Amino acid sequence: MEQLNVKLLTHYTHKMAKIEKKIQFYRAYGNEKYKPMIEKLEKKVEALNEKATLYSGKIKVENETKLVEIQKRLETETDVNRKKELEVSLSIAKDKEDAITNEEHILSLSHLSMRFGGLKAVDDLSFSVKKGEIFGLIGPNGAGKTTVFNCITQFYKSTLGAVYYTDHHGDVHNLNDYPVHKVIDLGIARTFQNVELIWELTVLDNLLVGAHSLFTVNFFEQMLHLPKLKKEEAILRSKAESILTSLGIIAYKNVIPYGLPYGILKKIELARVLMSDPRLIILDEPAAGLNDTETLELAKTIQNIQKTFGVTIILVEHDMELVMGICDRICAMSFGQRLAIGTPTEIQSNKQVQTAYLGGE
Numbered sequence: 001m002e003q004l005n006v007k008l009l010t011h012y013t014h015k016m017a018k019i020e021k022k023i024q025f026y027r028a029y030g031n032e033k034y035k036p037m038i039e040k041l042e043k044k045v046e047a048l049n050e051k052a053t054l055y056s057g058k059i060k061v062e063n064e065t066k067l068v069e070i071q072k073r074l075e076t077e078t079d080v081n082r083k084k085e086l087e088v089s090l091s092i093a094k095d096k097e098d099a100i101t102n103e104e105h106i107l108s109l110s111h112l113s114m115r116f117g118g119l120k121a122v123d124d125l126s127f128s129v130k131k132g133e134i135f136g137l138i139g140p141n142g143a144g145k146t147t148v149f150n151c152i153t154q155f156y157k158s159t160l161g162a163v164y165y166t167d168h169h170g171d172v173h174n175l176n177d178y179p180v181h182k183v184i185d186l187g188i189a190r191t192f193q194n195v196e197l198i199w200e201l202t203v204l205d206n207l208l209v210g211a212h213s214l215f216t217v218n219f220f221e222q223m224l225h226l227p228k229l230k231k232e233e234a235i236l237r238s239k240a241e242s243i244l245t246s247l248g249i250i251a252y253k254n255v256i257p258y259g260l261p262y263g264i265l266k267k268i269e270l271a272r273v274l275m276s277d278p279r280l281i282i283l284d285e286p287a288a289g290l291n292d293t294e295t296l297e298l299a300k301t302i303q304n305i306q307k308t309f310g311v312t313i314i315l316v317e318h319d320m321e322l323v324m325g326i327c328d329r330i331c332a333m334s335f336g337q338r339l340a341i342g343t344p345t346e347i348q349s350n351k352q353v354q355t356a357y358l359g360g361e
């Protein structure tokens, strides 16, 4: 039953996301004649949201029942290993309840573990990220940071644990229930360690390609080059221009990115990410390959993105100055486990962190 309710919630959420994209386009058309269409679609979203809320509620009740059941089983369980397993299940269910009731959080990792054969790359990791904050994940090489990102975005399916994400309607999803290509529909976008642009296309076209999932026109409408396609292209073009302007790189709009300074390429990549209207952006080593001036500039850009677009940002970074300078909170990892979590000041003064990451300085 639990799986059925989860499936129905994911189904209605996906449908809502599609219609919401359509509404955005019709609004951007700025034409009065689309007003009734927008109203009709908004009513559809409302109806779908009611269904999503209904199934969210059922999932919540099921979780509460599960909590009571596990607690009862724990009272009578005598096997030590089984008891440990039950304690983890209880804690995962409690984290789910917390994700549902605590409106402050956008993402909660609960007992996340990822094994590669005998290697525990992520080992029983739990932490929560607050809406609107810049959250840093630090740790030495091989600590498991990128694996955490891959588990959040479902590039890897974790061996154990849950990744709870609260969408803009307030519904809580375990991202493990989503295939990798549907995670973006929930408003989660990421960048990788290397800049990945299409070098033959202009900066603007790179942004438009990145936005292909936003088109509401179907394959046949695209093939026939219907006016609707042209309209949507024009809307996306103007959106891309406004993002490039706010990141201070509009001058590069018609330039082929090949050969541009790395700092500019990083900004173009961030601009492309913003095209999908993310609520949560995951940045994997954004400062890698940048010089000091470019890193400083990147720090400003990340802060600007957080403020202007009202997004939550999680980043993995080795550049401690950048991390300490822009993060609201930081989680320090070691050998796949959580070592400490807190504000930059708390992390800097944490003895274990000093020893493990900052070389005792």
Ligand SMILES: Nc1ncnc2c1ncn2[C@@H]1O[C@H](COP(=O)(O)OP(=O)(O)OP(=O)(O)O)[C@@H](O)[C@H]1O
Pocket: 116, 119, 121, 139, 140, 141, 142, 143, 144, 145, 146, 147, 148
């Ligand atoms: N696909 C994989 N198959 C096998 N082992 C892997 C895989 N991905 C990561 N690992 C291993 O998991 C551990 C954690 O790797 P991960 O890349 O997550 O660390 P990291 O903290 O991001 O390191 P870095 O700072 O160097 O990027 C490493 O020992 C790595 O070799």
